[in-house]
Amino acid sequence: MKAARLFQLTALLLVVVSVFQVCWWLFDQHEQAETKVHEVQKLYAEQIAAVDSLLLAGVSPERVQHLLPDVVILAGHAELSPAIATKLADERRRRSNQYLWEGGFFLLALCACIAVIWKALHAEAEVLKEQESFLALVSHQFKTPLASLQLSLETMSLRQLSPEQQRLLIDRMLADLTRMETMVSRILDSVRLSRGRVDLKPEPVRLATAVARVVGQFEERARKDRIHLETQIPDGMQVLADPLAVDVVVRNLIENALNAVAPVGGGKITVSSRRVGPEVELTVRDSGIGFRPADEGRLFERFSRLNAGAGGGYYGTGLGLYIVKRLMQLVGGRVSARSEGLGRGAEFVLVWPAAELP
Secondary structure, three states: OOHHHHHHHHHHHHHHHHHHHHHHHHHHHHHHHHHHHHHHHHHHHHHHHHHHHHHHOOOOHHHHHHHOOOEEEEOOEEEEOHHHHHHHHHHHHHHHHHHHHHHHHHHHHHHHHHHHHHHHHHHHHHHHHHHHHHHHHHHHHHHHHHHHHHHHHHHHHHOOOOHHHHHHHHHHHHHHHHHHHHHHHHHHHHHHHHOOOOOOOOEEEEHHHHHHHHHHHHHHHHHHOOEEEEEEOOOOOEEEEOHHHHHHHHHHHHHHHHHHHHHHOOEEEEEEEEEEOOEEEEEEEEOOOOOOHHHHHHOOOOOOOOEOOOOOOEOOOOOHHHHHHHHHHHOOOEEEEEOOOOOOOEEEEEEEEEOOOO
16 A cells, blocks of 8 residues: 555544544533533532521521522522532533533544545545556557558568559558557657647637548548548638637547447438637537437546447547646637437537638
8 A cells, every 4th residue: 555545544433533522522521511511500509408497496587598509489488599510510511511612623623634635545545446447448459450550560560562552551550650659649649738838829810721631631541441421611700719629629629529420331421510609619510329418528538448238349548638638728619519319420519719801
């Protein structure tokens, strides 16, 4: 066990023990106060009995009242003075309130300490969980392209291949290397974004140009997967954002849409934009596998990978949408997602401040 975690658990145990100790102190003080009040009441009861005895012995009430002023005589019967009875009740109430306020303050402080330590333990557990997810993700994502690279190289070394076959294997190896490079870049980007180590400089960006540049890089892949990729971006629309951030978020959303449409045997992806007051919305809509509405809240969590359902397995690396969310937050924008359910496609909306034309 790590030293920091051991310290946290030890501190938590000590605080819990302190809570029980304070509770016991409250109970003990209350009992002592009650005991003292009962003792005083017992003494006054003895005085009342003495007054009754003196009255029976023929001592005048005035003489008895002078000797024992805390007892009053009413209709020949001795009783405790109302002032003394009120004083005893006030003393009992004052003591009880004092212990309740002091004990309540200590209990509140101790409970706050427990909450802070518990939160720290929970945060550390989440970090460990993320680390395990990260290792599992990296192992899974790198295993497939590495195995493909190994197979291609072994094939080229053991067999005499034609130029066409060599070209095919080389293209496959380049694709595998690109896949691993993308994975490493996303991991590094997610680390920098989570720590805020990204310097973004908002400036006017022509949305049509930025989207066209990204879409052009995916056209060949879309054709292979029988996906119709369509853009509907007005030429004069500009957003106030970092150009590199715009490229990254659009690239990730389009790639996410391609990954969602390919398993269903093809479909359509539409990228459109519109002006809404002082903002510009960019919508990426696909006809892919979609997601459950209940999963919308964790779509943008790091290492979150949603089940496609009905044998579709899992898709995505769990980093792309997290990077999109963080970049949009850093440039003052926002991102949202919506789907009517599995098999009914999905819609992602990016929102930036609009930049006026020069």
